[in-house]
Amino acid sequence: MIQVRELTKVYGGSVAVDRLTFDVTPGVVTGFLGPNGSGKSTTLRLMVGLDRPSSGRATIGGRVLRDVDAPMREVGVLLDARAAPGGLRARQHLAWLARAGGVPARRVDEVLAEVGLADLAGRRVGGFSLGMLQRLGIAAALLGDPAVLILDEPVNGLDLDGVRWVRGLLRRCAAEGRTVVVSSHLLSEMDQTADEVLVLGRGRLLAHGSVTEITRAGAGTHIRVASPRACELAAALRAAGASVTQAPDAGGTLLVTGMTAPAIGDLAAGRGLALHELTERRATLEDTFIELTGDTVEYRADNHGADNHGADNRRADNRRADNRRADNRRADNHRAGSHRGTGHREVGRPGEQP
Numbered sequence: 001m002i003q004v005r006e007l008t009k010v011y012g013g014s015v016a017v018d019r020l021t022f023d024v025t026p027g028v029v030t031g032f033l034g035p036n037g038s039g040k041s042t043t044l045r046l047m048v049g050l051d052r053p054s055s056g057r058a059t060i061g062g063r064v065l066r067d068v069d070a071p072m073r074e075v076g077v078l079l080d081a082r083a084a085p086g087g088l089r090a091r092q093h094l095a096w097l098a099r100a101g102g103v104p105a106r107r108v109d110e111v112l113a114e115v116g117l118a119d120l121a122g123r124r125v126g127g128f129s130l131g132m133l134q135r136l137g138i139a140a141a142l143l144g145d146p147a148v149l150i151l152d153e154p155v156n157g158l159d160l161d162g163v164r165w166v167r168g169l170l171r172r173c174a175a176e177g178r179t180v181v182v183s184s185h186l187l188s189e190m191d192q193t194a195d196e197v198l199v200l201g202r203g204r205l206l207a208h209g210s211v212t213e214i215t216r217a218g219a220g221t222h223i224r225v226a227s228p229r230a231c232e233l234a235a236a237l238r239a240a241g242a243s244v245t246q247a248p249d250a251g252g253t254l255l256v257t258g259m260t261a262p263a264i265g266d267l268a269a270g271r272g273l274a275l276h277e278l279t280e281r282r283a284t285l286e287d288t289f290i291e292l293t294g295d296t297v298e299y300r301a302d303n304h305g306a307d308n309h310g311a312d313n314r315r316a317d318n319r320r321a322d323n324r325r326a327d328n329r330r331a332d333n334h335r336a337g338s339h340r341g342t343g344h345r346e347v348g349r350p351g352e353q354p
């Protein structure tokens, strides 16, 4: 079990993680979802003790990971696959990590086989593609056979086969009772992979729950109704208490909320109004994500209405953020080798962060 309480990280004057409070339970895949710069990586770094919180706390199994003697056997972490040292061969790199983490050497070949890199064990890491590096990073995270797995954007750079393999691996690990945390800015990925999702925006927790719960509580469901007598139907629906708007894509088609499809059908039949379409459309995670994070997106292309001055500032911010990330990576490598083997349910709404 991971417990995060009032976790806050301030860099200079800017708040990267803002009073986050949540639990992550074992046996399910928990996804961190948020736009670029929303604080996903910072939160994961704080959770595994690679950065110190400004206030609040994150514990894994009741302890702060920095205080654990053999962290690699408790928590497996992949934060940046590209940080693996290019001069080492894959097996050497893992063997070094295993030694540093007090893990039996036999685990090296076991995890290489598990991630599909057995044939590349003698190849230098510097020649690896991003997809191979991700597999190597996951192998490093699995080395200590940890009860907790924390993987930052593990599917970046993987082909479809690799993506499916990661999904299967995460599910298997969760089914074995492990605590599995995975971050992504890719909605489709979270939709398919995570049982529980935490949606972050500007460092704040915007929602926490299953994909179904979040979408139900968010953009919700609406009914598309088409009728040759749309105006009369709209008036009747409104009089019955429904909320009615015009569908943007087709004249004469209405979008109705606050009434079920059968109730709409009965009402239309009762007034002799023909219906040409009556379809229920459930909001997707993407609809809800956009609704939740719309005004928290930090970086946006110029054609989204930003003036040039704002866009220039954001580009400069982006460059600074890239430099900071490089600094973070260097600090991580210095502290812990390239992969530090260290290894509920509520739907929060915007503004409900304690």
Ligand SMILES: Nc1ncnc2c1ncn2[C@@H]1O[C@H](COP(=O)(O)OP(=O)(O)OP(=O)(O)O)[C@@H](O)[C@H]1O
Residues within 6 Å of the ligand: 011, 012, 015, 016, 034, 035, 036, 037, 038, 039, 040, 041, 042, 043, 185, 321, 324, 325, 328
């Ligand atoms: N070492 C640092 N110093 C200063 N600011 C930082 C540092 N690390 C992160 N930040 C800032 O904190 C905020 C959150 O960054 P973070 O990398 O955690 O977001 P993210 O959700 O992981 O983004 P992405 O999807 O782009 O990786 C950003 O505004 C970022 O610029």
